[in-house]
Structures are given as structure tokens and as C-alpha cells.
Amino acid sequence: MNQTNAITNKNTYTDFIAQLGTANLLETSEPSAVQVREIIARSMELQPLSVEDTAVLARVNDPEMIEEIYTAASQLKEKIYGKRIVLFAPLYVGNMCVNDCAYCAFRSSNKAVHRATLSTDQLQAQVAALEDSGHKRLIMVFGEHARYDAAFMAESVKAAYSVKRGNGEIRRININAAPLDHDNYKIIKEAGIGTYQIFQETYHRPTFARMHPAGTPKSDYLWRLHGPTRAIESGLDDVGIGALFGLYDWRYELLSLVAHADFLQNTVGVGPHTISFPRLRPAAGTEFDTQWMTSDEELKRLVAILRLAVPYTGLICTAREEPQLRREILRLGVSQIDGGSKIELGGYTSSSSGQQIEREQFTLGDTRTLDDVIGELLEDGYMPSFCTACYRLGRTGEHFMEFAIPGFIKRYCSPNAVSTLSEYLADYASEQTRQAGEKLIAKEMENISDEKLAKNLAERVEKIRHDGERDLCY
Numbered sequence: 001m002n003q004t005n006a007i008t009n010k011n012t013y014t015d016f017i018a019q020l021g022t023a024n025l026l027e028t029s030e031p032s033a034v035q036v037r038e039i040i041a042r043s044m045e046l047q048p049l050s051v052e053d054t055a056v057l058a059r060v061n062d063p064e065m066i067e068e069i070y071t072a073a074s075q076l077k078e079k080i081y082g083k084r085i086v087l088f089a090p091l092y093v094g095n096m097c098v099n100d101c102a103y104c105a106f107r108s109s110n111k112a113v114h115r116a117t118l119s120t121d122q123l124q125a126q127v128a129a130l131e132d133s134g135h136k137r138l139i140m141v142f143g144e145h146a147r148y149d150a151a152f153m154a155e156s157v158k159a160a161y162s163v164k165r166g167n168g169e170i171r172r173i174n175i176n177a178a179p180l181d182h183d184n185y186k187i188i189k190e191a192g193i194g195t196y197q198i199f200q201e202t203y204h205r206p207t208f209a210r211m212h213p214a215g216t217p218k219s220d221y222l223w224r225l226h227g228p229t230r231a232i233e234s235g236l237d238d239v240g241i242g243a244l245f246g247l248y249d250w251r252y253e254l255l256s257l258v259a260h261a262d263f264l265q266n267t268v269g270v271g272p273h274t275i276s277f278p279r280l281r282p283a284a285g286t287e288f289d290t291q292w293m294t295s296d297e298e299l300k301r302l303v304a305i306l307r308l309a310v311p312y313t314g315l316i317c318t319a320r321e322e323p324q325l326r327r328e329i330l331r332l333g334v335s336q337i338d339g340g341s342k343i344e345l346g347g348y349t350s351s352s353s354g355q356q357i358e359r360e361q362f363t364l365g366d367t368r369t370l371d372d373v374i375g376e377l378l379e380d381g382y383m384p385s386f387c388t389a390c391y392r393l394g395r396t397g398e399h400f401m402e403f404a405i406p407g408f409i410k411r412y413c414s415p416n417a418v419s420t421l422s423e424y425l426a427d428y429a430s431e432q433t434r435q436a437g438e439k440l441i442a443k444e445m446e447n448i449s450d451e452k453l454a455k456n457l458a459e460r461v462e463k464i465r466h467d468g469e470r471d472l473c474y
Helices: 016-020 033-044 051-058 063-081 120-133 150-161 182-190 205-211 221-225 227-233 250-268 296-309 323-330 370-379 397-404 409-427 431-446 451-467
Strands: 084-094 137-142 172-176 195-201 238-243 274-276 314-317 336-338 383-385
Touching: 016 250, 033 051, 033 063, 033 296, 051 250, 051 296, 063 296, 084 120, 084 150, 084 370, 084 409, 120 150, 137 150, 150 172, 150 182, 182 227, 195 205, 195 221, 195 227, 195 274, 205 221, 221 227, 227 238, 227 250, 238 250, 250 296, 296 314, 296 323, 314 323, 370 383, 370 431, 383 409, 383 431, 409 431, 409 451, 431 451
Parallel strands: 084 137, 084 336, 084 383, 137 172, 172 195, 195 238, 238 274, 274 314, 314 336
Antiparallel strands: none
């Protein structure tokens, strides 16, 4: 990690978003086809795009050129990651919160939501239920509250990792929580987490101030903006950033995300591991202005442009979105999705079949089971993956980039996807999903040109299917 320009003093925090003048970059006329194609060509050579180049793509309104952007994004995603889609599940641990964000059901002034914090036993029961469905990767979500300090989060992570159900285990836990200082990030790192997610929500500072009342911790724009920087400085190799689309102009947020990724790369030597682009959803006891609501077509455009702008960054599409829209934007560059998600406290062991809005941060658009989600991925030719090998073998942060940039990541990701999918098919899948999965695995293995790798992978799949071996990662 490059510590040369490490930011350790809060007084030195700069608003690098405002300094770039992102709003001004969107005020010029629509670009020519020649200009757009030149930028796409650079991206197809695996070069990250500048904020200025990204702004050019964001100004495109011509339907034919938008289709060219879509096609390029799809080709680029497959060039780097192949057809694999990584799967995970969210696990809400506690919704106590001292913030009062206008759009969030968990805000402190909201009396319509049920408050709860999972005990250790309750937490482990949720993890057991997730393992019983086949999950291997979680993201734990915490409100911002004194009760949820770094020590509490670390203990929650350790408690989850300790749960083993038959062949089930959680191999990677990410965290979505408030920004911390350096010392507290180090506590989190020692618990063995993967990615630490901090969403700026909106990079537009006047909107940020309006959404987050003064006097609340979240109202400190610069503290939050530099949260991922502190995390990397503290030894957390992977961070995730994101914006909540619908609070302000989607194009401004898009450029800001690219600017943030570029800032991290230039400042601490590694960009974000993931970028998320959730949209506003209805939530208990909330009302918000719909002026900037991002349409389905705009969401597709921002996903495709993000893929071209940050080729090596994972793009996450969550179950906030309806199944059909998720299906459509997978081809535009998404590399991670959740499946079988429940976001109410204690939802994975609840006997209720529907959503419990008074226990949720927002309503979900996709409530299908994990098996249904995997079945559709297989139907569409994608390779579902529960792989966690890179994180556990040290291929993170700068090291991940060293593997990814030359294209070696595809060599690791595809075999590991086959291995982890084989585990799911043997242990958890419905018969229909199992048959579809085994057909796709056979097809995938036929396409491996490296004979030695193909033979070794075939042997591993047999060990998983017939010998009960697990976690055979590359």
C-alpha cells in the first residue's frame, strides 16, 4: 500500500469532488460518435477512464450510441470476469441508529419501525439458516449507534464465522457500517472481514446536507467521504463505495463515484473493490422528494458506463431491484448479486412468508429464494459463484489488481466458480437446478484450453460430488 500521501489528519481532508467541477462536465453538448467510440476503445484496452471521459459517455442520448455503450460494457465484463456472477446475502444485525437520514426507515426519529439488535444466539441462528440455504458469503449491516462499536462488530463477525452446519460455513463476511477512525478499523480487520462498505449516499454536498441533519454523525460530509481512505490506511485491503440513486442527478453521482475511485487509486494505491448503485425504495415512515428518481433506463446506462470507466471494480446489483430488471442489467457489467435476501431483523428464521416493512430499512424488489436466483442465472448461461479464494489467499487490494490487470483473475475465478457451484449443487440445490448446473459445468470445462488445469478441475469436481470434499480452491 502506498502511504506516501496517506491522509491521517482530519484537518487536511479535501472535497475532491467539488474540486473536479463534476457539474460543469455535464453542461456541454452531446458528444460526437467519433469521440464516444474513441473513449470506448480505450476502455476495451482495459484502461480506466478519467472523470472527463466518463462525463462524455454520460452525455450520450443518441439511442444507437447508447446501444454501442451497452455492447462494449457487456464485452468488457466478459473479457475480465467471464460469465461468473458472485452471490452473497445481507444480514442485518441491528437497526438502532443515531442518524436521522430523511430516506431511511431506521432514522432516529422514525417511530414506525421496530428496533432490535440480534443477540449472539439470534445472530448464529440467522447464519445457520443462511448456511442451510447454501450461502457462503455475507455482508453484515449495522446502524450507526454507540452499541455497535468496532468491538461489537468484530465479535459479531467472529460469532458468524464459528457457525458450521454440515457442509455449510460462511467463508467471507463483509461489513456495511459507519465510517471509523484508524484504530477502530484495525479492530475490524483483526476479525477477518473482507470488504468494508461505506456509501456516501449522495456526493452532491447541498443535497447531502439536506438529507442528513446537522448535529448527527452522518452530517459530516468530509469525514464520511474519506472513510474508505482511512480504512485502507488501517490495513483493510478492500473497500466498497456507492451512492444512493434518486437523491440527486444520476450523472453527477456517476461521475463522483469514478472520481472517488480515482482518488483512492492515486492516494492510497488501490481503488475500490466494489461499487454499488442502489436506488431509493419505499420504506416505513419515510417520505422523500421524487424529483431525481433514477429510471430503469438511466440505471442501465449508469451500470454500463461504470463498467467501462472502472474495468476491474466489482459492480453490485442488489435485491432492491425487480427480478426482470436485474436480469437485464446483468449483461451490462454487474459481477455480484444477492439472492434469497431478507433484510428484516431475524428474517431468515421468521415464519412469515412476506416482507415485514416495520422491521426493514426499505422494501425489496426481488424476494426469490437463492435456488430460484441460481436457476435463472444458469438458464441465462451465467456461472454462479460462491468463491472466496482471493480474500483468504491474500489476493486482495493491490495484490488483487496485480492478478486482475493482466487477466489472470479469469484463470482463478472460473475454476473456483465451478468448484463452489459444484458444492452448492451437491448440498443444497433443487433437482432442476442441479441438472442445469451440471450441464453448465460440463460445458465450462470443455472450454478450458489448459489441459492440465482442465484435468485437475475435473478431479476436484469428482471429489466434491462423490468423496464429500469441500473448499478445494485455487
